[in-house]
Structure formats: structure tokens, C-alpha cells
Amino acid sequence: MNLTKYPELIRKPLKASLKPAEEVGVILLSALLVAAGVNLFLIPHQLLSGGVAGVASIIGYLTNWNISILYFIINVPLIIWGWKSVGRRYIILSCISVVATTWFMSIIPQVQVTNDPILGAVFGGIISAAGIGFSLRVGGSTGGFDIVGSILTRKHDVAMGNILFILNGIVILALGFFLSWDLALYSMLSTFVKGKVVDMIHVGHIKVTCFIVTKKKEQMLCQLRKLHHGITCVHTEGGYSEEENYMLMTVTTRYELAAVRKTVVDTDNQAFMNVVQSTEILGRFARPLK
Numbered sequence: 001m002n003l004t005k006y007p008e009l010i011r012k013p014l015k016a017s018l019k020p021a022e023e024v025g026v027i028l029l030s031a032l033l034v035a036a037g038v039n040l041f042l043i044p045h046q047l048l049s050g051g052v053a054g055v056a057s058i059i060g061y062l063t064n065w066n067i068s069i070l071y072f073i074i075n076v077p078l079i080i081w082g083w084k085s086v087g088r089r090y091i092i093l094s095c096i097s098v099v100a101t102t103w104f105m106s107i108i109p110q111v112q113v114t115n116d117p118i119l120g121a122v123f124g125g126i127i128s129a130a131g132i133g134f135s136l137r138v139g140g141s142t143g144g145f146d147i148v149g150s151i152l153t154r155k156h157d158v159a160m161g162n163i164l165f166i167l168n169g170i171v172i173l174a175l176g177f178f179l180s181w182d183l184a185l186y187s188m189l190s191t192f193v194k195g196k197v198v199d200m201i202h203v204g205h206i207k208v209t210c211f212i213v214t215k216k217k218e219q220m221l222c223q224l225r226k227l228h229h230g231i232t233c234v235h236t237e238g239g240y241s242e243e244e245n246y247m248l249m250t251v252t253t254r255y256e257l258a259a260v261r262k263t264v265v266d267t268d269n270q271a272f273m274n275v276v277q278s279t280e281i282l283g284r285f286a287r288p289l290k
Contacts, residue, residue, distance in 0.1 A: 023138045027097050033131030034142050035104030041124030043067065044112035046179065048187040049128050049194070052078065052144030054171040061179060068105035072098060075143040082147040090141070097135055098143035121186045125193035132194070133201025165195040206254040207278040212264055214271040217246040223263045224250060251278060 038049050038057075046061055048054035056070035075098045083091045114120050132142050141147055149163040168191040176184030213236065214220050224231055232249040252260055257275065264271050 023093065024096060026134055026138045027093050028100050030131040030135035030142060031097050031100035032104050033134075034101050034128045035108050037124045037126075037128030037131065039105055039108040039110045040113045041120040041127065042187075042190065043110050045117040045120045045186070046183055047117065047121055047124065047190060048168075048172055048175055048183075049124065049190065051168055051171065053128075054168060054175070054187070058171070058175055058178060066106075068102045071105065071144075072102040078144060078147050082141075082151065091147075093135070093138070094141045094143050094147060097141065101142060117183075117186045118189070121190035122193055125190035126197055129194035129197035130201065133198045136198070137201060162195065162199075165191060168194075207251055207281050208254050208257055209249065209251050209276050209278045210257075210260055210264075211274040211276075212248040212250075212271055213245050213273075214248065214264075214268045215243075215245055216268045216271070217248070220246075220248060220264070220267050220271070223267045224248065224260070227252065227256065227259060227263065229256075251281060 034049075034053070038053055041047075042049050043057060046057075048057050052074045053067075053071055055074055056067050059065060059070050060067035079091055079095060079098065082094060112120075114123070135142050145163075145167045148167065152163050169188065172184050172187045172191060175187055212220065212224075217233065221231060221233065227250075229250050229252050234247045234249070236245045236247045237243070238245055250260070254277075261273070264273050
């Protein structure tokens with residue numbers, strides 16, 4: 001079945017079960033976390049969060065311009081690019097995030113919570129990454145390089161955290177040239193932590209292969225087809241019981257694994273399922289649209 005011909009089948013991702021108001025609530029919380037991580041842990045030590053916030057921070061450090069306003073201005077062309085390349089819903093949520101982050105950055109005081117720049121780098125990275133990850137999970141972003149990362153992730157199926165790490169590394173090198181290499185190294189630590197935390201939360205790129213052994217072939221196929229991933233059916237025989245079985249193999253994302261598990265248990269509570277992480281996927285793979 002060629003799912004690319006039926007986009008309506010994959011338009012509703014299993015993870016996007018939240019109502020629009022709840023999605024906006026998550027986006028606002030994400031914006032608050034990003035702003036808090038930047039204003040309370042990074043900016044007081046003149047560190048960078050990377051991405052557009054990092055670019056705005058460098059300019060702000062050098063010119064004393066308002067970092068929150070710079071953050072908003074730089075995001076505008078990236079949002080326009082994302083509107084054309086990613087999708088309307090994603091960009092609308094991203095716009096809400098950018099506006100909310102700008103506002104939160106303007107009202108949260110730039111207070112030095114810790115005197116240790118290492119702690120500032122680590123906790124600033126963790127808090128801002130939590131905001132980025134939760135925003136991505138509801139189908140939006142915090143703007144900036146998240147939009148670039150989402151475009152590249154969809155086209156090339158690579159980890160979002162790795163993309164952000166590379167892009168942010170370029171920004172941090174600029175910090176080293178213009179201000180201090182010590183600050184740049186602290187910021188690199190923050191960016192590394194942020195990339196790892198984002199990948200822990202945003203796991204849509206991680207593929208797993210499910211091997212499901214069942215006697216209820218038709219019922220199981222009927223239910224698994226609702227998850228919109230390809231299924232391979234193999235006729236098997238029990239090694240001990242010598243009873244006839246069927247093994248169904250399907251590849252899904254780690255985020256959708258819970259839905260697969262529930263489907264299997266509800267359909268056949270006597271079924272056996274083995275899940276292994278897939279290191280590489282070749283050929284077509286239906287990805288839910290956000």
C-alpha cells in the first residue's frame with residue numbers, strides 16, 4: 001500500500017492526541033522553560049544557548065541591545081522559510097512559541113542563580129532543552145534552529161539533537177572569536193547537554209522493529225493497519241508446540257511503540273512481541289505528518 005498517495009492516513013500522528021488548547025498550553029510552558037534557562041543560567045554568565053537565542057545573545061553582549069527583541073527579529077525569516085517547507089500548523093505553533101519566548105525573556109529577570117559557570121551551562125542546557133523537546137513533541141518548535149533541524153530531520157531522518165549540536169557549534173565558535181574561548185567552551189558543554197536532552201524527549205526519529213507472534217492473524221492485521229506502517233506476515237510453527245502461528249513484522253517509531261503494544265495486547269493477550277531498535281532503514285517509511 002503506497003501511503004504517500006493517501007496523506008490523510010498519516011496526517012494524524014498518535015502523539016498528537018492533545019486538543020489545540022492543550023497543545024498551545026504545552027507550547028507556552030516550553031517557551032517559559034526556554035526563557036528561564038537562558039535568563040537565569042546562561043545570560044548571567046555570558047554563555048550561549050546556541051541557535052537563534054545564541055546569535056541574539058552574542059549581538060546583545062557586544063552591543064548591549066535587547067536580546068529578546070533581537071531573538072524575535074532573527075526568527076522572522078526562519079519562520080517564513082518553515083512556512084513554505086514544513087507546514088502551516090507547525091509554523092503557527094512555532095510563531096506562538098517565538099512570541100511567548102520573547103515575552104517571557106523580557107519579563108524574567110536576568111538573575112545569576114548560581115555563581116558556577118559550569119552549573120549554569122549544565123542546568124541552562126537542561127531547562128531550555130526540556131522546553132525545546134516538549135514543543136517538538138506536540139508538533140511545534142521554539143523557532144530558530146529548531147525549524148532548520150525539523151526540516152533536515154524530515155528530509156534526511158537524522159537525530160534532531162545532532163543537527164542542533166552542529167548548528168549551535170558554529171554559533172559558539174563565533175563566541176570564542178569575539179569574546180572568550182572559556183565562555184565558548186562552557187557554552188559548548190551546555191549545547192552538548194541540550195542536544196542529549198532533546199533526543200531523550202523527541203524520539204520520533206528512533207525506529208524500532210516489532211516481531212509479533214500470534215494465532216489471530218486477521219484480527220491483528222486489521223488493527224495494526226490502523227497505525228499506518230507497513231506489515232510483513234510470515235507463516236511460522238511453534239518450536240515446542242509445533243502449532244501453527246503467524247509472525248507479523250512492522251517498523252515504527254519509538255514514540256508510537258506504546259500504541260503498537262496496546263494494540264497487540266488488546267487484540268490477542270496471548271501474543272508474543274519482541275522489539276529491537278533499528279539502526280538503519282532503507283526504502284519507504286511512512287512518517288506521521290505534524
